[in-house]
Amino acid sequence: MKKNLKSARFIVAIDLGGTNIKVALFSLGFKMRDRLSCPTPVLHGRQAVIVAVLEMVAGLLSRRKISAGSISAAGIGVPGPVDFDRQVVHFLPNIPGWRNVPLSSVFTSACGIPCVVDNDAKMMALAEYTLGAAKGSRNAVCLTLGTGVGAGLIIEGKLYRGADNAAGEIGHLPLNENGPACPCGGKACLERYAGNGALLKEARAALGASITLEKASALAAGGNRKALRFWRTASTHIGIALAGLSNVLNPDVIVVGGGVSSAGRPLFDGLKENLLRRAMPVQGRRVKVVRAALGSDAGLIGAALAAAGRTRA
Ligand SMILES: [Zn+2]
Numbered sequence: 001m002k003k004n005l006k007s008a009r010f011i012v013a014i015d016l017g018g019t020n021i022k023v024a025l026f027s028l029g030f031k032m033r034d035r036l037s038c039p040t041p042v043l044h045g046r047q048a049v050i051v052a053v054l055e056m057v058a059g060l061l062s063r064r065k066i067s068a069g070s071i072s073a074a075g076i077g078v079p080g081p082v083d084f085d086r087q088v089v090h091f092l093p094n095i096p097g098w099r100n101v102p103l104s105s106v107f108t109s110a111c112g113i114p115c116v117v118d119n120d121a122k123m124m125a126l127a128e129y130t131l132g133a134a135k136g137s138r139n140a141v142c143l144t145l146g147t148g149v150g151a152g153l154i155i156e157g158k159l160y161r162g163a164d165n166a167a168g169e170i171g172h173l174p175l176n177e178n179g180p181a182c183p184c185g186g187k188a189c190l191e192r193y194a195g196n197g198a199l200l201k202e203a204r205a206a207l208g209a210s211i212t213l214e215k216a217s218a219l220a221a222g223g224n225r226k227a228l229r230f231w232r233t234a235s236t237h238i239g240i241a242l243a244g245l246s247n248v249l250n251p252d253v254i255v256v257g258g259g260v261s262s263a264g265r266p267l268f269d270g271l272k273e274n275l276l277r278r279a280m281p282v283q284g285r286r287v288k289v290v291r292a293a294l295g296s297d298a299g300l301i302g303a304a305l306a307a308a309g310r311t312r313a
Contacts, residue, residue: 125152239274257292
């Protein structure tokens with residue numbers, strides 16, 4: 001499809017999550033101009049999800065009185081592995097019915113907008129690296145702590161993809177020999193200790209059934225010993241993984257984002273302490289641990305940046 005790039009003035013970014021679909025319109029300078037979101041129709045099948053995405057894109061263009069011809073490209077971040085070269089979504093663990101979906105070509109044939117699809121953790125890493133907390137760094141690990149634990153790796157200024165575009169699955173780094181089984185097929189994966197579900201279970205055991213992670217952070221900030229011990233254990237598990245990763249990759253910075261990162265100091269102090277104690281001296285002294293700067297918009301911003309990389313007619 002040919003497009004007159006001179007008339008292109010906007011980029012469409014789509015963050016297709018397991019809970020919500022977010023769609024945003026960006027200027028070519030990556031300023032967000034408008035946005036829409038809706039719950040992901042997870043239980044209604046693949047087609048319903050694709051229709052929801054297309055309707056939101058159409059809705060956004062129509063309310064801004066913009067034609068599809070003014071869009072240079074779209075980026076779609078998805079929560080699962082993507083065959084990047086073929087632009088095929090392998091599967092989405094938390095959205096049933098997605099297996100080998102050529103999402104990019106489905107999207108482009110439906111609305112005429114060129115499109116790039118990638119894994120959401122990679123898009124978030126691209127965003128933090130280009131415009132957020134890892135800006136200026138050449139070697140960065142961008143970690144997302146939420147229901148899932150994932151990462152995007154920037155090595156020598158480039159997003160590292162691995163042989164199957166599957167690099168960065170730090171949530172599935174095994175911490176020991178015989179820990180709990182993981183749906184990925186492994187055992188003792190970091191996500192089994194530091195994913196939202198595991199943390200909440202630990203927090204409830206330590207601090208009572210009505211605890212939330214937000215309350216556990218507030219208690220720790222107020223000096224509550226049980227809460228401090230809970231975050232110390234959590235940050236030790238994550239810190240072990242980060243120390244190993246620092247020794248291997250020697251990053252300048254580890255950016256920590258996702259819902260769990262709002263725990264703030266009780267988590268970050270523990271991570272820094274573990275890194276200094278466990279990583280090798282050169283790598284441990286080098287690496288900074290910082291909170292993600294772009295918050296929950298990182299996925300959308302990364303999708304817009306990825307789309308710009310594909311801005312070609
Ligand atoms: Zn696993």
